[in-house]
Amino acid sequence: MKKSLISIRDFTKEEILHILETAKEFEQNPVQDFLTGKVIASLFFEPSTRTRLSFETAVNRLGARVIGFSDASNTSQSKGETLKDTIKMVNNYVDMIIMRHPLEGSSRYASEVADVPVVNAGDGANQHPSQTLLDLYSILQTQGTLDGLTINMVGDLKYGRTTHSLLQAMSHFKTKFVFTAPEELKMPKEYKEFLDSKGIEYIETASLEEHLNSCDILYMTRVQQERFTDPIEYERVKDCYSLNAQMLANVKDNMKILHPLPRVNEISQDVDETPYAYYFKQAENGLYVRMAIISYLLGHRPLR
Numbered sequence: 001m002k003k004s005l006i007s008i009r010d011f012t013k014e015e016i017l018h019i020l021e022t023a024k025e026f027e028q029n030p031v032q033d034f035l036t037g038k039v040i041a042s043l044f045f046e047p048s049t050r051t052r053l054s055f056e057t058a059v060n061r062l063g064a065r066v067i068g069f070s071d072a073s074n075t076s077q078s079k080g081e082t083l084k085d086t087i088k089m090v091n092n093y094v095d096m097i098i099m100r101h102p103l104e105g106s107s108r109y110a111s112e113v114a115d116v117p118v119v120n121a122g123d124g125a126n127q128h129p130s131q132t133l134l135d136l137y138s139i140l141q142t143q144g145t146l147d148g149l150t151i152n153m154v155g156d157l158k159y160g161r162t163t164h165s166l167l168q169a170m171s172h173f174k175t176k177f178v179f180t181a182p183e184e185l186k187m188p189k190e191y192k193e194f195l196d197s198k199g200i201e202y203i204e205t206a207s208l209e210e211h212l213n214s215c216d217i218l219y220m221t222r223v224q225q226e227r228f229t230d231p232i233e234y235e236r237v238k239d240c241y242s243l244n245a246q247m248l249a250n251v252k253d254n255m256k257i258l259h260p261l262p263r264v265n266e267i268s269q270d271v272d273e274t275p276y277a278y279y280f281k282q283a284e285n286g287l288y289v290r291m292a293i294i295s296y297l298l299g300h301r302p303l304r
């Protein structure tokens with residue numbers, strides 16, 4: 001039976017740890033062409049740099065070929081074709097579909113229409129599970145463990161799908177959360193209720209300085225301009241936080257700054273030169289993790 005990755009909750013803790021172990025193997029040996037003859041679709045209805053290019057590099061490194069688009073205006077969607085019909089067609093050509101789409105739930109819908117595995121590369125403000133797996137890999141690489149950490153999520157916790165997926169994944173481990181956001185961008189109630197149901201601690205604050213020196217991971221996020229319906233509201237919150245190198249004077253030695261990228265003004269460039277910046281290596285890790293996801297879903301790195 002086919003397996004898709006639509007929400008991080010589709011993977012058990014055992015599967016998550018298996019993907020992280022497999023990603024380590026690919027980091028050590030990133031050219032393995034056991035998918036020769038396979039074709040994988042990369043359907044991006046929304047802009048992307050890292051997710052699309054790292055998935056497509058992963059496909060190439062595994063020996064498969066990519067078809068697809070990065071601009072849906074060049075497809076028959078512009079003539080009125082439905083997502084359902086598009087997926088039914090592409091399904092006939094490929095062994096897997098990787099899809100980013102602005103509508104929440106679109107990837108789940110695609111997986112119900114398709115016979116081949118579907119990977120959600122981001123659906124609106126909902127989920128971005130491959131980003132979560134590379135975030136977990138980055139946390140494990142920098143902290144040596146996923147257990148007992150304090151993760152401070154900063155910025156747009158309302159629309160930032162990467163924070164939603166990450167908190168669900170970290171619920172498998174003994175995590176404490178700090179949610180740093182202005183009132184307008186607070187973590188939605190449903191995710192806090194999820195943490196309550198698991199007995200996981202979280203603190204909410206609007207001050208970036210308040211919990212900066214006590215966290216192990218500072219997870220910065222961009223204010224998601226594309227999700228706002230009111231441009232005046234975006235203008236009011238767009239520069240709510242701006243981290244600079246001076247602010248890091250008293251942080252924990254092991255603290256690492258993650259960011260799914262792209263960044264706008266929330267991390268000053270002087271932070272890039274500090275030992276705490278990990279976001280560019282985090283993006284590189286996406287390649288190894290996405291090689292692991294593709295291999296696993298196509299049955300080449302099964303759970304033992």
Ligand code: CP
Nearest residue numbers: 048049050051260261
């Ligand atoms: N992190 C992330 O999803 O980046 P892109 O939008 O560039 O793919």
